[in-house]
Amino acid sequence: MTQAPRPDARTFPAEARTPRAARIPTPGSPAGDGPRQPDPRTPADGPPVHHWPVDHLGALAFDPLLHRLLREEPIARITLRFGEGEAWLATSYEHVRDLSSDPRFSRALTVGRPVTSMTPHTVAPVGGIGRTDPPDHTRLRRLVAQAFSRKRAAELRADAEETARRLVATMVAQGPPADLAEAVTGPMPERLLAGLFGVPAADFGRLQTWREVILSSNHSQEKGDAVKAEIAAYFRGLADLRSRQPGDDLFSELTTLQSAGALSRPELVSLSVMVVLNTLDQIRNQAATMVYALLTHPEQLALLRAEPTLVPRAVEELLRFIPQRNGVGLPRIATEDVAVGDVLIRAGDAVYVSYLAANRDPRVFTEPDRLDVTRDEAPHLAYGNGPHYCLGASLARMEFEVILSTLLRELPHLRPAVPPERVRWRRGSINRGPETLPVAW
Ligand code: HEM
Numbered sequence: 001m002t003q004a005p006r007p008d009a010r011t012f013p014a015e016a017r018t019p020r021a022a023r024i025p026t027p028g029s030p031a032g033d034g035p036r037q038p039d040p041r042t043p044a045d046g047p048p049v050h051h052w053p054v055d056h057l058g059a060l061a062f063d064p065l066l067h068r069l070l071r072e073e074p075i076a077r078i079t080l081r082f083g084e085g086e087a088w089l090a091t092s093y094e095h096v097r098d099l100s101s102d103p104r105f106s107r108a109l110t111v112g113r114p115v116t117s118m119t120p121h122t123v124a125p126v127g128g129i130g131r132t133d134p135p136d137h138t139r140l141r142r143l144v145a146q147a148f149s150r151k152r153a154a155e156l157r158a159d160a161e162e163t164a165r166r167l168v169a170t171m172v173a174q175g176p177p178a179d180l181a182e183a184v185t186g187p188m189p190e191r192l193l194a195g196l197f198g199v200p201a202a203d204f205g206r207l208q209t210w211r212e213v214i215l216s217s218n219h220s221q222e223k224g225d226a227v228k229a230e231i232a233a234y235f236r237g238l239a240d241l242r243s244r245q246p247g248d249d250l251f252s253e254l255t256t257l258q259s260a261g262a263l264s265r266p267e268l269v270s271l272s273v274m275v276v277l278n279t280l281d282q283i284r285n286q287a288a289t290m291v292y293a294l295l296t297h298p299e300q301l302a303l304l305r306a307e308p309t310l311v312p313r314a315v316e317e318l319l320r321f322i323p324q325r326n327g328v329g330l331p332r333i334a335t336e337d338v339a340v341g342d343v344l345i346r347a348g349d350a351v352y353v354s355y356l357a358a359n360r361d362p363r364v365f366t367e368p369d370r371l372d373v374t375r376d377e378a379p380h381l382a383y384g385n386g387p388h389y390c391l392g393a394s395l396a397r398m399e400f401e402v403i404l405s406t407l408l409r410e411l412p413h414l415r416p417a418v419p420p421e422r423v424r425w426r427r428g429s430i431n432r433g434p435e436t437l438p439v440a441w
Contacts, residue, residue, distance in 0.1 A: 047073070047343065049086055051078070051079050052065055052080055052327070053080075054080065054118055054326050056326075056427050056428070059420070059423065059425060061323070062323050062360065063326075063356070066091055066354055066356060069089065070092060071362075074092035074341060075090050075095055075340050077089075080116045080118050081217070082116070082120050082217075083114045083115050084114040085115065085350070087115060087349070088343070088345055088352065089328065089351075090354065091354050091357035092357075092358065093358040093361035095353070096357070096385070097385055098340070099332070100332075100355075100381075100384060100386040101385055103133075103387075104335050104336050105333065105338075105351060106133050107131045107132060107137070107330065107332055107333075108131060108133040108136075109333035109335070111131055116350070117331070118217055118430065119224070121228070126270070127266045127270050128267075128273070128274055129270070129271055129391070130388060134387065139263070140267060141391070144250070147253075154398070156196065159191075163187075163192075164184065164188060165410070167183060167184045168184060170183070172410070176417065176439070176441055177438050178439060179437060181284060181434060184287075184403065184407075185287035185403060188284075188287065188399055188402075189280050192279065193280070197251050197276065207280060208280060210230060210234075212429075213227040214231070215431060216428050216429045217327075217428050217429070218429075228273075232270075235272045235273065236269055238272075239255050239268060239269070243256075275391070279396075282324070282396060284433065285431050286322065287399065287400055288433055288434050289322050289324070289432070290315070290400060290403075290404060291403075291407065292416075292423065293322060293371060295415065295439075296416075303373055303374065304373055305408060308405060308409070311401050311404050311408070312397075313373060313374065314404065315400045316379075319359075319383070320365070323356050324382060325356065325430055325432060326430060326432060327430070328354050329355075329384075333351070334346065334347050355385070356382075414439055414440075415440055416438065423436070424436060
């Protein structure tokens with residue numbers, strides 16, 4: 001592994017900014033050109049550094065720092081609670097889209113770098129798909145592309161519909177009130193993983209416990225490392241089992257590919273950790289948050305009830321509108337000097353992009369802070385962009401469409417069972433979502 005250069009903690013004096021001709025314009029500035037108004041917070045030697053503690057936000061609240069930077073400093077300097085040094089943070093749609101697809105920014109170079117970060121440990125495993133660059137990244141994505149394709153998601157839809165119908169029927173049979181997260185949005189991804197990935201149903205208790213630790217920022221590095229070691233050992237054990245007794249599932253297929261040398265054992269393990277934890281966490285949280293958002297925007301829910309064919313479009317709008325996570329995801333490291341807007345990102349600098357902020361960019365979305373299930377504008381960036389675009393996007397979309405359609409159809413009078421302000425939201429977690437979602441019908 002190439003040793004990455006140390007982070008350059010300096011900020012850049014105005015003179016070091018790129019010559020105009022080479023600039024990618026700053027969104028919102030008049031053609032990104034012309035003199036900038038003096039910023040009272042800007043020290044003489046470069047842009048200000050914003051400390052971003054990423055405070056707890058409940059329900060659908062949007063991070064106030066992201067809201068401000070998006071409008072005032074679409075590429076800014078930040079520090080986060082853990083790690084070392086500073087990083088750039090891009091918030092505008094244009095910068096986020098450009099930076100996330102620019103091959104001059106590397107994920108592999110984050111390995112071994114204590115970049116300023118949200119969590120005491122790096123969530124994505126070393127050697128994992130999120131922390132590799134081409135050609136390793138391309139090879140790993142190709143191995144699993146089919147399993148996560150739109151076509152595969154379409155094939156799995158009938159199963160998902162049947163599962164959703166049964167889960168809702170069981171919930172109804174037990175009578176109101178019920179916790180929708182416990183009854184429907186939590187079990188849905190477990191069934192999906194059991195069928196597609198071949199995770200034994202009996203192991204979900206352990207996996208859910210590990211998920212809660214790994215995807216939180218509320219624990220020590222030692223605890224995080226211990227749980228990461230346990231989950232890696234679990235998947236190594238499962239790989240041993242599946243190489244002796246292969247099943248008709250993706251994990252068995254990957255184990256066979258690993259034996260044939262198409263991927264290494266650590267790559268198999270880290271890919272599995274990413275797939276399993278993301279599926280369990282994101283589908284549960286986002287589906288429950290989508291239902292919460294609709295229940296608290298009754299006029300939007302009424303539109304969907306009147307016109308259920310709007311569900312796919314509503315899912316996209318909910319993905320755009322909902323702040324799915326706290327803070328930001330994995331950084332990238334610049335492999336050469338790159339001019340962005342009116343700043344120069346130096347080779348070796350760490351860069352974060354905020355897909356959440358990009359999804360609220362007023363230069364791209366009309367009234368971006370309004371939920372509008374009929375919206376038909378630019379594609380949202382909730383699933384990321386570029387080569388690291390979310391692997392599970394088609395599966396997640398399919399599950400969200402199935403969950404919402406089933407609830408609309410089966411429970412036309414679905415309503416919150418407690419006032420919205422009494423819904424408890426997860427604290428100290430990376431992905432946001434309600435702890436429980438009490439509903440009645
Ligand atoms: C609402 C649900 C989800 C959202 C909003 C979401 C969002 C994202 C985002 C923003 C990224 C990172 C993009 C980047 O690094 O630039 C990502 C990557 C990834 N997601 Fe998802 N995700 C969701 C569900 C899932 C599911 C269900 C899976 C299960 C397969 C999954 C698996 C992954 C993997 C493996 C990556 C890393 C891909 C790579 O680095 O090449 N995600 N996702």
